[in-house]
Amino acid sequence: MLIFERSHPGRRNAAQAPQQDVKPDGIPASFLRTDMPLLPEASEMDTVRHYTRLSQKNFSIDTNFYPLGSCTMKYNPRACHSLAMLPQFLARHPLAPDSTGQGFLACLHDLQEILKDVTGMAGVSLTPMAGAQGEFAGIAMIRAYHEARGDGARTEIIVPDAAHGTNPATAIMCGYAVKEIPTDRNGDVNLDALRAAVGPQTAGLMLTNPSTLGVFEKQIRAIQKIVHDAGGLLYYDGANLNAILGKVKPGDMGFDVIHMNLHKTFSTPHGGGGPGAGAVGVAPRLLPFMPIPLAGKEGEDYRWLTERDLPRSIGRLSAWAGNAGVLLRAYVYARMLGAEGMRRVAEYATLNANYLMAELGRVGYNIAFPQRRASHEFIVSAKQLKDETGVSAMDVAKRLLDKGFHAPTTYFPMLVAECLLIEPTETESKETLDAFVAAMKEIRDEAHTAPELVKGAPYSLPVRRLDDVKAARELDLTWKPAS
């Protein structure tokens, strides 16, 4: 049901209409539309009910455990919202002079400094609007670095096969060819394959550590040396930064550029496509190429740093300076935690993941890398369950919804058959984790005693199982009035 379907000609919501204190005079006739825009016409009460009902149908971190692997769906503290929603922040005009926005600039400058400290990087830019844009900025800086040195022979980016799909996509978007290298059976990068892959054509390596397999890449020093010896740079995909926050710094591991998903690790609301914040951090040699603007400090005064300050910058990535509201929430979160709190994030995220992994193993699920300690997430393979009962990872995921839990990530990473990638985060209690284990055990029992029940799930949600195939083949994204 869309708000358009609640529309009735003539219904108005006048009390909520904006006060028009500026008359739109002087717009040339050629730019003025002649027909009315297609907008819903609904009363205030109809509108409130519509959106309240939609929110009730939503499966969110505010209502349910949400162990969606690699997405870090942790609780978003309300204090971050309240402070970011201060009217002085909300009413700030992005074009207002720096002198009237010193408080806002001070927050962003402070956030840059905190992120430099926690990641061990020499500079941080907050302007990328999402993780994918942060990746783009990172590889664009690697490109700018090689070009500035007149090294035009570097045409390849190396990506392990365990990487998120955005990594090869980013490399292609930045004009590079992708060379994929395999993963060993224990989940680490295959060093022999890496040695064979590097050369004078290597622009860099993109690595997620801990990887999407939920294990810390133990050979990171060897990897760093192989890539740097070949003249390439090291890119750190910050998707799994939550596992090592305050514990290990990407800068200390030898990474030259990193992106951080502030909307994950620094606990701002996300899902459903945004808004995100993909801040980038760089090693000293990439400082001149950082995307602008940066929040700068001179004496006691803050100001935006622009093209004039960084003439070799890769440029601007957003109309202003990133998603200001998300950055403010991340800033409040970082200040609330402090250095000690950040270490506790990593410790409890890892503890929760390892507890859940051990418990799910105990009730009969196959752990993909049982010989390895999990980082903040881990993989269960339902392959044996499927072979025995016909119940797939997707069926388990759908049945979890009936039991009041959001599904884990399914069928990613593709290296593990019938996989469920589970990330509990540090914000869940032992009681919640135990309830999840109990639900997973019930589902496993149901798979053996009543497999059709599991295959037909979910039963308790606003919609039953959707037709994925039809949805993919017959995309229908635009509402049009019935004519």
Next chain:
Amino acid sequence: MSTPENLKYTASHEWVKTEADGTITVGITQHAQELLGDMVFVENPAVGRKLQAKEECAVVESVKAAADVYAPVSGEVTAVNGGLDSAPEAINGDPYAAWMFRMKPDNAADVAALMDAAAYQAVVDSEAH
């Protein structure tokens, strides 16, 4: 029907059938379609395109993932199965009937050197750890 004896195979899960005129027909195996699940989209190479062995040349996209399909040997694309554009699910129905593209191999010996059914079945079995 999981691994027909009369076909050749690659480690990247393509099957290859040698036709009477010396051209080869290429598709993806039962094992591959089972892993990928319900197909929603198939992108074939252009007819006339010259391919190197192991070159990425086609894409099969399912509800779970998009996967590359690789040229089993070097050669030129001579035909594609346009029917898959509107009915990609045919690959799920019978992957050995729902061929993807045909090639004229540069060297017939390359085709003979591909895996036979027993060798490919061993690859599949080793993956099921």
